[in-house]
Amino acid sequence: MEDIDVFRTTSTRTAPDPARIAEFAAHINQSKNPVLVYGGDIARSDGWDEGIALAETVNAPVWNGPFSERISFPENHPLFKDALPAAIGPLSKALQGHDLVVVIGAPVFRYYPWVAGDYLPTGATLLQITDSPYEAAKAVVGDSLVSDSKLAMIELSKLITPRNSQPQPTTKPTSTPEILEDIKYPLTAKQLFAVLSVHVPEDYILVQESPSNIPELSRSRLGTICKPDSYYTMGSGGLGWDMPAAVGLAFAEKWSGRNRPVIVIMGDGSFQYSPQAIWTAVQHGLHITIVVPKNEEYGILKSFALLEETPNVPGLDLPGIDIVSLAKGYGAKAHFADKAEDIQDLFKKALGNNGVTVIEVPIDKHIHALLDD
Amino acid sequence: MEDIDVFRTTSTRTAPDPARIAEFAAHINQSKNPVLVYGGDIARSDGWDEGIALAETVNAPVWNGPFSERISFPENHPLFKDALPAAIGPLSKALQGHDLVVVIGAPVFRYYPWVAGDYLPTGATLLQITDSPYEAAKAVVGDSLVSDSKLAMIELSKLITPRNSQPQPTTKPTSTPEILEDIKYPLTAKQLFAVLSVHVPEDYILVQESPSNIPELSRSRLGTICKPDSYYTMGSGGLGWDMPAAVGLAFAEKWSGRNRPVIVIMGDGSFQYSPQAIWTAVQHGLHITIVVPKNEEYGILKSFALLEETPNVPGLDLPGIDIVSLAKGYGAKAHFADKAEDIQDLFKKALGNNGVTVIEVPIDKHIHALLDD
Amino acid sequence: MEDIDVFRTTSTRTAPDPARIAEFAAHINQSKNPVLVYGGDIARSDGWDEGIALAETVNAPVWNGPFSERISFPENHPLFKDALPAAIGPLSKALQGHDLVVVIGAPVFRYYPWVAGDYLPTGATLLQITDSPYEAAKAVVGDSLVSDSKLAMIELSKLITPRNSQPQPTTKPTSTPEILEDIKYPLTAKQLFAVLSVHVPEDYILVQESPSNIPELSRSRLGTICKPDSYYTMGSGGLGWDMPAAVGLAFAEKWSGRNRPVIVIMGDGSFQYSPQAIWTAVQHGLHITIVVPKNEEYGILKSFALLEETPNVPGLDLPGIDIVSLAKGYGAKAHFADKAEDIQDLFKKALGNNGVTVIEVPIDKHIHALLDD
Amino acid sequence: MEDIDVFRTTSTRTAPDPARIAEFAAHINQSKNPVLVYGGDIARSDGWDEGIALAETVNAPVWNGPFSERISFPENHPLFKDALPAAIGPLSKALQGHDLVVVIGAPVFRYYPWVAGDYLPTGATLLQITDSPYEAAKAVVGDSLVSDSKLAMIELSKLITPRNSQPQPTTKPTSTPEILEDIKYPLTAKQLFAVLSVHVPEDYILVQESPSNIPELSRSRLGTICKPDSYYTMGSGGLGWDMPAAVGLAFAEKWSGRNRPVIVIMGDGSFQYSPQAIWTAVQHGLHITIVVPKNEEYGILKSFALLEETPNVPGLDLPGIDIVSLAKGYGAKAHFADKAEDIQDLFKKALGNNGVTVIEVPIDKHIHALLDD
């Protein structure tokens, strides 16, 4: 990249009001059983370490905000719980037992289907730290503080009395390797991610736009994010962002010399927003591996229709798309694979070699429940 | 299509103010040498016949407005001239000799590159009839009347004194068959259109989004539009509209039982805006034939760079795209052809059979002048 | 006024689509008992005579649209009824018995308080002619035709079969002179308007912004408008427009040489939006007579609170304003008068002499019902 | 005032990014000859004392930002200079000799007439601290930091090396009492303010909207602001704000029990935007004293016309307005006074008694230069 003349600069971070942060710290210190919810601001503010430090000082479980576009806390940490469900009732149920919810760097909250319930567990209060005045204004509940997440956590940590109780053991559900023992074809998404997890490299970036498979991906080893700046997806659920985003991330890895491989899990429907991005990646010699779990449908919208009890929604099937042919049309290496070993081989090879590879994998068409029970 | 409940209706046409139309008629009657410019409103108002009647009464040459999205007048009519150039100077030069310019159903005017000059030939005045208050307000020159084109032409015709002079012989330039005699490969666009013109059916719809080849297409038999509602392209030059538009037109032909084949000439760059439209067409069993003249570049932008004397514009090349593979990815029949006979055969077969066919044809990469001299 | 260079013009009227107007005429011809509702477009399109001709051809009663900003039909005409009530239920009740409602030049409809009911009497249909695409789109019921009112009425009249039945006798309620026989002070608004009506000139312009007194004014001789272009008020109920509007009208009377006196009835609350307008009028030597019926309150908002059953609305009283002092502050002749003879004398003198005169008259503070029963 | 339910709160201040504030501090420490420009943010952030502390640490002169809506620094402080001129060339001329301009809590910059010149003295750089991201983005020159002013100054002060050089003597020009020795009538604005300055109370709020007289007011004792939260005017030059603002301030003084008198200097033109505000003040028994220097014109616009060399601008005269009559119309005590002693007496009495008093004082109509030389 060429140099650019810079004529003037402005600060890009704001720190917390000391009086406000002191109020927040006092609330936390007085809480009997606080819980933390982390969001994408933390990742963007480079606050991974500060987030860990804060969680360990408060010694409270950490959830990922619903539909979070980044992961800001190691998912293998003993304090990590899971992603919060994106619906009013289930979310407050998940937080039951806590008297204080501390949200850092996330909206309060991103909801997807409407499911009745309270915003918070009875008796609980909420504090939000966000770098967005807009998010502060529109939070449905709680008191807000506008600040860069990292700077706020640094100040907060100074004022928090550490809790010395035993760390709470993690409950994040993860897939067990047994699921690969007795395979029927087509694979389930869970099995596909188990297959891909066998050869997960030490360092990688995971990009996903595979709506109905997010929970299964998250429970796999591949989808369990333990390092900073390793996970990117669309904010909320706006599709079409991740294919071009993956190209941008691969550019950054190349230019910076970090050279982490970019792994993309891309739904067959979501693939259609910007297949052209593949061409850009190919032309620029980037390293991207795209795996497409193909269920030939907008799966999650069928789950949605189930939850909302609206049968016969038209236009949710996606037959007759040849992902391999599309990918080759834009110059990528492309393969169809339906057997576990083939997928594993192709995935390993793709990660090992530079260039753009697309792997199309048929998966079963079982309609999942939109919300876990 | 299912029936739809209609709760209320509003009129969709407005007629001309009689006083204003009388003024316009008087102007035309007083003119020594008027000229007509027709635009897309006429086609949309179903005014094909009224446009011919008016032209023959005034006995004046008819131009198509620059960058017109429809053709509203038979291009084989003795009074038809050509499409006006889309630039200030060249446009007024083309109208030289006329003392009155009557624009019906078009903006005044759509310009593309800036080329110095007067808006009108010296001494000439302009009248505009448009159904759009916005276009009336923003016309750069002339007096405007807001009305449906067809209704305005009906009223106007009643007040115009017919001119009995000999019809002026047409000057619309057309390609001659000789251009097929001595072919070198890859074909020029002119030759490709000559090849396609051999088997042009009696009735068809032509859709085009092939910026650098518009003049050649227009001069071919295929591109010479002689029947109403047979030609559609993007308004002004906004790409990405024609692929989905062709699908909509094919739907209409199917549902209405008219069943005219839809022929699409689609640049290899323009193809990339909505290749997904092919999938919709395939799934619905529509009849569309898409020919892609592939020059592996954004050809017209290179012509633009030439005119503007801005060398080294990056990003204008489009190597490495396999149109056949893309089209097959969405389920279309797809063929590569570079020989005249093969193209002719494939085109004839595509027109004869239902379904979606894409024919990729490499053409030569000569950069044309943006404006004719 | 100085001359202004005019570079280009556009038409300002559109005529009706002949097909649509024929449909509308057929509807009217088939109706057993149509009713007409006239609005401000007619006045603005200079369609006073055409409105009378149409009404007499159809031989149907004519209502003024609710909250109309102009009066477009002579209120002493045997076919004139009254202004329609500005509420859903009462409006359709007023139109009961008609099978067809033809609205020309008015919104469908302006409503003020919400009062439950049907939009139309059972079985009735509605046609609207409006020059505003926006009003056509947002009409709550009926079919619309977009056109200048005058041009539409000219075309409509050609297609209507005259109805020869006896003219229906008018029912417009008017105040009788007796109300002046037994006066108690302070005057009621009804009495004030009766007093002012004694010396009403042959030609005048009436401007009013006196919300709670509109019905009484309308029933007085002063408020009964029988000539074109003689009445102006705010569109809908947006206050603050009439004081400056009166100044503009007085300018127009002066410059045009028509020299009709401008009479303004201005509520003491409404007076406060733009008292500065008086200064402009004084400085330009205009002829305006402003009568302020002073009830020391936002009277109509108290009526509104009554209807809505919301007692104790604060801020509806306006004590301690000296209108005479304000008017003098801006250079007008100004008088306080509470006795019938004094008011009459001052009003007569003000109309006789050029210049700006403000007459402040205390009236009684009885809270009217917002809607007549 | 009644209590209000508060459901949620958000922080209203943001603190500076520590890294950015350190950069700013380093710049200041390295500067040879810095200058400070203070704006309204400081007053709003309650940073009066911090502003003094910072100025004394840096030991640099303090200017008030051009067209500042508040005064944030004691104008009798030895480091106070003056208000900066609101024009490009004159502003940078005023700052000549400084190598660093530190703007805190103000736009960079508010300009009124366009006068050619550099944004900054040659070789100088600029730092801005503002609580408005919008102002940070639109500053014409310099580097910006977004933060509450008070919090930023607290942090900055910790990092600044105090400069021990002798304080620079103030140069703020002030009117001398001699100007009252030899009075001709009508008074000049300078004399009027000198008259009013004789009995200036210990504590008061000054509100002004008297465009052409701002410099003279500022140089008088009345207009020399030495205490926090004592001065309010329109931001930039948008008229019509100060009359209602004075009412709001008087409410606040009453409710808070501070009971400082509110003194308003209101141009005869500016008075016309919201004379109705007087009524509100009267009805609520507030204590406001409004002095109207009446030159019967939009004086400053005549100065503007002079500077721009555009003679014969129409509509700049304001004859025939009786301010006393207007004020009485809304229930205020109101007096005309043209003699020094009368003005002094009336002013003293008005300040001593509760209630609203308006004093109309004719002043001479000399057209000032828009910018001092």
Ligand SMILES: Cc1ncc(C[n+]2csc(CCOP(=O)(O)OP(=O)(O)O)c2C)c(N)n1
């Ligand atoms: C921009 C945008 N358009 C439409 C949607 C609605 N939407 C949500 S999920 C989805 C389908 C996703 O299909 P696919 O990628 O195949 O994932 P699957 O649900 O089958 O796992 C759509 C269309 C959206 N979220 N964003």
Ligand SMILES: Cc1ncc(C[n+]2csc(CCOP(=O)(O)OP(=O)(O)O)c2C)c(N)n1
């Ligand atoms: C929506 C939109 N984006 C971009 C452009 C700019 N543009 C004009 S022509 C063109 C390239 C067209 O390429 P192709 O379809 O291959 O036609 P060719 O010029 O090669 O004949 C582009 C990108 C446009 N007109 N509209």
Ligand SMILES: Cc1ncc(C[n+]2csc(CCOP(=O)(O)OP(=O)(O)O)c2C)c(N)n1
């Ligand atoms: C611009 C605007 N502001 C406020 C209102 C609400 N409003 C309707 S009537 C009214 C008071 C009118 O008072 P006055 O002129 O004294 O008439 P009265 O009702 O006493 O006859 C107000 C404030 C409005 N209609 N328009």
Ligand SMILES: Cc1ncc(C[n+]2csc(CCOP(=O)(O)OP(=O)(O)O)c2C)c(N)n1
């Ligand atoms: C809202 C608004 N309208 C118009 C103006 C333009 N303007 C600037 S000063 C001025 C006249 C001020 O007259 P006056 O209060 O008598 O002060 P003087 O200049 O005579 O001292 C006007 C109209 C403005 N600044 N703001």
Ligand SMILES: [Mg+2]
């Ligand atoms: Mg899918």
Ligand SMILES: [Mg+2]
């Ligand atoms: Mg091309």
Ligand SMILES: [Mg+2]
């Ligand atoms: Mg009133």
Ligand SMILES: [Mg+2]
């Ligand atoms: Mg003045």
